[in-house]
Amino acid sequence: xxxxxxxxxxxxxxxxxxxxxxxxxxxxxxxxxxxxxxxxxxxxxxxxxxxxxxxxxxxxxxxxxxxxxxxxxxxxxxxxxxxxxxxxxxxxxxxxxxxxxxxxxxxxxxxxxxxxxxxxxxxxxxxxxxxxxxxxxxxxxxxxxxxxxxxxxxxxxxxxxxxxxxxxxxxxxxxxxxxxxxxxxxxxxxxxxxxxxxxxxxxxxxxxxxxxxxxxxxxxxxxxxxxxxxxxxxxxxxxxxxxxxxxxxxxxxxxxxxxxxxxxxxxxxxxxxxxxxxxxxxxxxxxxxxxxxxxxxxxxxxxxxxxxxxxxxxxx
Amino acid sequence: xxxxxxxxxxxxxxxxxxxxxxxxxxxxxxxxxxxxxxxxxxxxxxxxxxxxxxxxxxxxxxxxxxxxxxxxxxxxxxxxxxxxxxxxxxxxxxxxxxxxxxxxxxxxxxxxxxxxxxxxxxxxxxxxxxxxxxxxxxxxxxxxxxxxxxxxxxxxxxxxxxxxxxxxxxxxxxxxxxxxxxxxxxxxxxxxxxxxxxxxxxxxxxxxxxxxxxxxxxxxxxxxxxxxxxxxxxxxxxxxxxxxxxxxxxxxxxxxxxxxxxxxxxxxxxxxxxxxxxxxxxxxxxxxxxxxxxxxxxxxxxxxxxxxxxxxxxxxxxxxxxxxx
Numbered sequence: 001x002x003x004x005x006x007x008x009x010x011x012x013x014x015x016x017x018x019x020x021x022x023x024x025x026x027x028x029x030x031x032x033x034x035x036x037x038x039x040x041x042x043x044x045x046x047x048x049x050x051x052x053x054x055x056x057x058x059x060x061x062x063x064x065x066x067x068x069x070x071x072x073x074x075x076x077x078x079x080x081x082x083x084x085x086x087x088x089x090x091x092x093x094x095x096x097x098x099x100x101x102x103x104x105x106x107x108x109x110x111x112x113x114x115x116x117x118x119x120x121x122x123x124x125x126x127x128x129x130x131x132x133x134x135x136x137x138x139x140x141x142x143x144x145x146x147x148x149x150x151x152x153x154x155x156x157x158x159x160x161x162x163x164x165x166x167x168x169x170x171x172x173x174x175x176x177x178x179x180x181x182x183x184x185x186x187x188x189x190x191x192x193x194x195x196x197x198x199x200x201x202x203x204x205x206x207x208x209x210x211x212x213x214x215x216x217x218x219x220x221x222x223x224x225x226x227x228x229x230x231x232x233x234x235x236x237x238x239x240x241x242x243x244x245x246x247x248x249x250x251x252x253x254x255x256x257x258x259x260x261x262x263x264x265x266x267x268x269x270x271x272x273x274x275x276x277x278x279x280x281x282x283x284x285x286x287x288x289x290x291x292x293x294x295x296x297x298x299x300x301x302x303x304x305x306x307x308x309x310x311x312x313x314x315x316x
Numbered sequence: 317x318x319x320x321x322x323x324x325x326x327x328x329x330x331x332x333x334x335x336x337x338x339x340x341x342x343x344x345x346x347x348x349x350x351x352x353x354x355x356x357x358x359x360x361x362x363x364x365x366x367x368x369x370x371x372x373x374x375x376x377x378x379x380x381x382x383x384x385x386x387x388x389x390x391x392x393x394x395x396x397x398x399x400x401x402x403x404x405x406x407x408x409x410x411x412x413x414x415x416x417x418x419x420x421x422x423x424x425x426x427x428x429x430x431x432x433x434x435x436x437x438x439x440x441x442x443x444x445x446x447x448x449x450x451x452x453x454x455x456x457x458x459x460x461x462x463x464x465x466x467x468x469x470x471x472x473x474x475x476x477x478x479x480x481x482x483x484x485x486x487x488x489x490x491x492x493x494x495x496x497x498x499x500x501x502x503x504x505x506x507x508x509x510x511x512x513x514x515x516x517x518x519x520x521x522x523x524x525x526x527x528x529x530x531x532x533x534x535x536x537x538x539x540x541x542x543x544x545x546x547x548x549x550x551x552x553x554x555x556x557x558x559x560x561x562x563x564x565x566x567x568x569x570x571x572x573x574x575x576x577x578x579x580x581x582x583x584x585x586x587x588x589x590x591x592x593x594x595x596x597x598x599x600x601x602x603x604x605x606x607x608x609x610x611x612x613x614x615x616x617x618x619x620x621x622x623x624x625x626x627x628x629x630x631x632x633x634x635x636x637x638x639x640x641x
Binding site for chain 2: 069071115119120121122124125126128129130131132133134135136137139140143144245248251261291292293294295296297298299300301303304307308
């Protein structure tokens with residue numbers, strides 16, 4: 001099902017309807033049935049809560065564009081969040097904590113990339129294995145307990161503002177800008193399109209698809225490290241199950257956002273709208289007092305529907 | 317079935333084939349682990365511990381045996397653990413409400429089977445890649461189970477029902493007898509029936525299988541339904557062994573089941589593997605985890621070790637296949 005060479009930006013007219021309609025419908029639905037949904041406080045809450053997911057969904061988009069998948073992202077985020085908590089607790093330094101999270105996250109990313117690219121293990125199994133490893137390490141370093149008493153410098157990141165905008169939103173916007181620049185305006189971005197669409201072309205051009213793949217997965221791990229800092233700041237603690245399952249929300253955002261699982265083309269703005277759709281869905285269900293278990297199930301349904309539509313489109 | 321279909325099918329697998337050699341290596345590995353554990357721990361060779369290992373292995377095997385058929389078709393079912401949890405909670409409720417274990421067992425099996433059928437529909441009719449479809453199903457089931465249980469625990473079942481998971485017959489735990497029964501059925505089905513051979517053929521080459529007249533969609537529906545039903549069976553054993561049901565009992569079951577299938581030599585790429593291999597895989601994994609337990613390694617290490625084993629198993633499989641080519 002591969003198209004010849006997809007190196008241009010996708011035709012937005014073809015895509016915008018799908019994910020934008022989902023988002024508008026969800027907003028309309030919850031405005032009607034959920035009291036307080038449209039308040040400024042709640043909407044800004046949705047945005048702030050979507051920041052961690054944005055940081056996972058953007059690299060997930062690139063990984064899925066290479067016809068890959070990273071199921072370990074939520075577990076790696078959990079581990080990096082714990083690393084941030086433990087290191088910042090020991091050193092009283094937010095930056096050292098962030099450094100530790102980045103390092104551990106990137107190491108897992110490189111390991112994922114190595115398993116997929118060099119050993120040739122199918123991505124969903126390779127990252128399922130590293131999911132177990134990250135989950136196990138989270139339990140081991142925390143001994144199954146929460147890490148509490150982290151310094152204020154970490155906690156403040158989640159509540160501080162720059163020019164009136166919460167810092168997490170600033171971080172998410174910077175991340176989006178960086179990924180947009182990387183994917184659409186650098187050579188590396190073009191190579192990522194080729195990794196999914198036409199890997200042979202990369203080889204003929206004298207490039208190493210394996211190294212590029214490892215770089216893409218490492219980027220995902222590193223972003224999980226940065227998101228780990230936000231997670232620790234948000235919970236004001238490190239918890240051994242904090243981020244489990246978040247990779248699923250990320251996959252949901254990518255799928256709803258119109259990135260194809262079969263054709264190696266991706267669309268970052270779609271992913272961003274997908275993240276907001278997932279955020280609005282969870283927030284709205286929360287406002288009408290449905291438990292988080294129902295939110296999880298609805299995201300599951302959202303993914304299956306999105307993938308079904310994606311399958312229809314790729315056959316059309 | 318026409319004669320043409322037989323040409324493209326994988327050759328019938330007997331116990332003297334390439335598969336037999338692979339299984340033999342794995343049996344050796346299991347014996348080696350036993351020898352090491354017998355040296356390291358005094359209590360390993362006690363009758364109680366060995367029966368415990370067999371019972372644990374049988375629980376993993378029930379889930380992994382149905383999963384083996386799915387993997388043989390080059391698919392994957394990531395929802396098995398969540399399926400066990402939902403089926404156990406629903407079956408437990410039925411037993412509590414009606415007081416009838418038989419009705420509960422039927423409900424558990426049916427619930428598992430329906431979930432499996434839905435997986436099959438997503439893979440065949442909606443054409444969603446199996447690992448994503450069943451991964452979505454995992455979270456749907458998780459959500460449903462947590463919502464249904466609302467933090468409650470079902471506890472206390474009739475003594476007769478509890479015998480299924482914790483009772484003994486002629487000195488052996490009852491799950492071990494069930495294990496032998498399903499090992500036999502699974503092996504006969506996969507190796508000695510046309511449907512079983514068609515499943516191998518689909519995994520080896522889906523296009524050739526379709527062109528030779530194998531009803532691919534129907535067979536895929538069958539394997540996903542069987543996988544779901546076996547998860548339903550596992551849920552009954554769990555329920556009866558633990559004498560309680562909670563929403564989170566399935567979370568630690570999927571990875572070990574996949575590990576058992578892969579250690580047992582079933583290839584992720586389809587068409588290669590045996591149900592008997594999966595039994596050995598379940599035994600090896602259980603021995604490793606049991607050994608860690610006996611050597612007082614914290615249970616926190618289990619996901620890490622299982623994850624490493626999954627990756628090692630796939631890597632070894634790919635290496636031996638490459639050499640064979």
